[in-house]
Amino acid sequence: MTQMETDKTSRRTFMKKSAALGIGISATPISTVGQQPDEHGHDERGVLSEKSQALLKRFNLKYPIFQAAPGGEELAVAVANSGGMGAISLSWDAPELAVDVVTRLRKATKGNFYANYVLHFEPNSLDQVLEAGCPNVQFSWGIPGKNVVAKIRNAGAGLGIQVSSRQNAERALEREPDFLICQGLEAGGHVQATSLLFPTLQAVLELAGDVPVLAAGGISTGHDIRNALNAGASGVILGTRLMATVESDAHDVYKSSLIDAGEDSTVYTICFNRDWNATHRVLRNKTFLDWEADGCPDTGNKPGEDDVVANHPDLGPALRYETVPPLQGHEGALDEMAMYAGQGVDKIYDLPSARELITRLWKEFENT
Numbered sequence: 001m002t003q004m005e006t007d008k009t010s011r012r013t014f015m016k017k018s019a020a021l022g023i024g025i026s027a028t029p030i031s032t033v034g035q036q037p038d039e040h041g042h043d044e045r046g047v048l049s050e051k052s053q054a055l056l057k058r059f060n061l062k063y064p065i066f067q068a069a070p071g072g073e074e075l076a077v078a079v080a081n082s083g084g085m086g087a088i089s090l091s092w093d094a095p096e097l098a099v100d101v102v103t104r105l106r107k108a109t110k111g112n113f114y115a116n117y118v119l120h121f122e123p124n125s126l127d128q129v130l131e132a133g134c135p136n137v138q139f140s141w142g143i144p145g146k147n148v149v150a151k152i153r154n155a156g157a158g159l160g161i162q163v164s165s166r167q168n169a170e171r172a173l174e175r176e177p178d179f180l181i182c183q184g185l186e187a188g189g190h191v192q193a194t195s196l197l198f199p200t201l202q203a204v205l206e207l208a209g210d211v212p213v214l215a216a217g218g219i220s221t222g223h224d225i226r227n228a229l230n231a232g233a234s235g236v237i238l239g240t241r242l243m244a245t246v247e248s249d250a251h252d253v254y255k256s257s258l259i260d261a262g263e264d265s266t267v268y269t270i271c272f273n274r275d276w277n278a279t280h281r282v283l284r285n286k287t288f289l290d291w292e293a294d295g296c297p298d299t300g301n302k303p304g305e306d307d308v309v310a311n312h313p314d315l316g317p318a319l320r321y322e323t324v325p326p327l328q329g330h331e332g333a334l335d336e337m338a339m340y341a342g343q344g345v346d347k348i349y350d351l352p353s354a355r356e357l358i359t360r361l362w363k364e365f366e367n368t
């Protein structure tokens with residue numbers, strides 16, 4: 001590396017660290033409820049709203065920090081073992097595989113986790129997964145039918161639904177969920193939201209009553225958590241931030257790209273729509289820039305759309321514009337694949353373990 005590059009890298013790291021530490025961000029403290037530190041010497045219950053405390057109690061959590069759907073099994077176990085809520089995406093797994101995943105997770109952690117289903121796709125493994133003892137199920141991109149909710153309740157499992165507007169929150173609440181996730185436009189991955197997190201959160205909170213609402217989109221630091229909880233959220237969802245951890249199943253190239261990314265690195269687009277035509281937020285890369293330069297053509301006219309950009313021993317070839325991100329095991333032009341990232345990516349500057357990250361964020365939260 002030349003001296004100039006070194007200077008640029010350290011300046012960039014410093015700027016990202018400053019942003020991550022919340023320099024320049026102010027927040028009002030949440031009033032304490034006067035409880036004593038727990039057996040871990042940890043006093044989060046003393047600084048949380050009653051609704052957040054109820055959420056912790058309901059799901060037996062130490063922190064109101066939920067993993068978003070991606071990241072894989074190892075990350076779900078690490079988050080759950082650290083006192084957060086682990087998550088596993090089961091939308092695209094065959095029932096036998098989904099059952100194996102849930103069985104392994106149940107063995108690997110005494111903590112809690114949920115299975116995520118994107119309702120654009122049929123939740124084919126739901127019955128089997130509930131039978132295997134999946135403790136909680138969460139849906140996005142749709143509202144589950146009454147029969148689906150009945151199955152979940154009969155199995156004794158918890159229910160979460162992602163919403164993105166006052167209108168769909170109203171419908172979701174008819175299903176009497178245990179929690180709502182309110183996603184904002186800042187989010188990485190597939191973005192159901194059409195407006196920014198905080199205005200949507202306010203609108204959803206006005207309807208939610210006692211139902212806890214978790215904030216999703218652009219949350220990377222303890223300061224972000226403080227801002228979300230001050231705004232009335234009972235907890236937060238971390239997607240992109242947790243992808244840049246030791247245990248996440250993201251490929252190292254993807255993790256490095258998240259660390260290097262800056263304020264203007266993400267784009268909200270429909271570029272990577274080969275197998276699911278939905279809006280998403282990714283890092284701008286060669287695939288996106290070539291497609292954009294060509295006038296954002298429809299499928300059939302996209303540049304290089306039949307290119308195999310990478311291969312995976314289990315997942316097989318990945319075509320350009322497919323939705324799969326670079327995962328461990330992928331080989332090829334990994335930085336030309338969909339590298340999902342939320343707007344909080346600018347505040348990611350390192351690759352901690354999930355436990356280190358969660359404890360650090362919580363300290364930042366408490367010190368804000």
Ligand SMILES: Cc1cc2nc3c(=O)[nH]c(=O)nc-3n(C[C@H](O)[C@H](O)[C@H](O)COP(=O)(O)O)c2cc1C
Nearest residue numbers: 068069070089140187188189217218239240340342
């Ligand atoms: C790599 C990646 C994959 C995602 N996959 C899913 C998914 O399978 N199902 C889903 O409901 N949301 C998915 N999301 C969106 C997250 O659930 C969440 O809304 C988002 O990550 C929050 O924003 P953040 O990334 O800025 O934290 C994904 C997000 C990322 C970054």
